[in-house]
Amino acid sequence: MLKKIQITTLAGAKRIGFAIFLGAVVSGCQVDPFPNDGRVAQDKPTERPVGKPWSIDIPDRLDFIEGEKTEYTIRAHVPAPAKPLLALVDLPVGASFEPASGLLSWRPDFFAGNDPKDPSADFRTYSIRVLLSSSSEPQSVVDKVIAVQVRNTPRPVEMSWNVRQFKMTEGKPFSASVEIKSQD
Numbered sequence: 489m490l491k492k493i494q495i496t497t498l499a500g501a502k503r504i505g506f507a508i509f510l511g512a513v514v515s516g517c518q519v520d521p522f523p524n525d526g527r528v529a530q531d532k533p534t535e536r537p538v539g540k541p542w543s544i545d546i547p548d549r550l551d552f553i554e555g556e557k558t559e560y561t562i563r564a565h566v567p568a569p570a571k572p573l574l575a576l577v578d579l580p581v582g583a584s585f586e587p588a589s590g591l592l593s594w595r596p597d598f599f600a601g602n603d604p605k606d607p608s609a610d611f612r613t614y615s616i617r618v619l620l621s622s623s624s625e626p627q628s629v630v631d632k633v634i635a636v637q638v639r640n641t642p643r644p645v646e647m648s649w650n651v652r653q654f655k656m657t658e659g660k661p662f663s664a665s666v667e668i669k670s671q672d
Contacts, residue, residue: 542566544574544620544632550592554641557595562618564590574633577617580636601640611639645670 545563552558558644562585564572576592583594603609613635622627646669656662 518546527559542620542630544618544630545620546634547637549637552594552596552636552638554596554598554601554638556594559591559593562590562592564620566622573621573623575619577619579616598637598641598643600636602670609640611637613637643670
């Protein structure tokens with residue numbers, strides 16, 4: 489049912505218009521933005537404690553030398569009280585990783601530093617992925633790609649031939665059988 493309101497002054501009209509506007513605004517709010525004490529009400533955001541962000545502490549490149557055992561410790565952080573869970577993907581052959589301690593250990597063999605695409609290269613680079621999840625959120629994963637660089641170690645080359653005496657003449661072809669042994 490509609491009620492008839494009579495407006496007698498302009499100031500009264502402004503008050504009624506403001507009251508209608510305020511009624512529309514307040515009916516859509518969960519908190520009255522204009523409480524009776526004259527202050528303006530504000531919603532307070534939900535406060536959550538901010539912990540240390542997820543992080544993987546390891547250099548972007550790890551260096552190894554053929555034939556020498558080298559170890560690196562990978563450290564990781566997740567917000568407390570959760571525990572970090574580490575995994576490594578694409579480890580080179582012979583490398584090992586202990587997730588509980590974060591210890592990466594490897595003694596590259598004497599072929600690990602040989603780059604099949606460039607036999608003259610002094611090193612070979614492998615890429616491995618470090619995966620970090622949390623004991624409280626095992627479905628969430630943060631990863632970091634690191635380079636593993638293996639320096640080639642030249643090894644002795646043995647050369648032998650079975651010629652006791654030979655004669656070379658300038659301008660004439662020379663041939664001999666030579667046996668070359670290399671472990672690399």
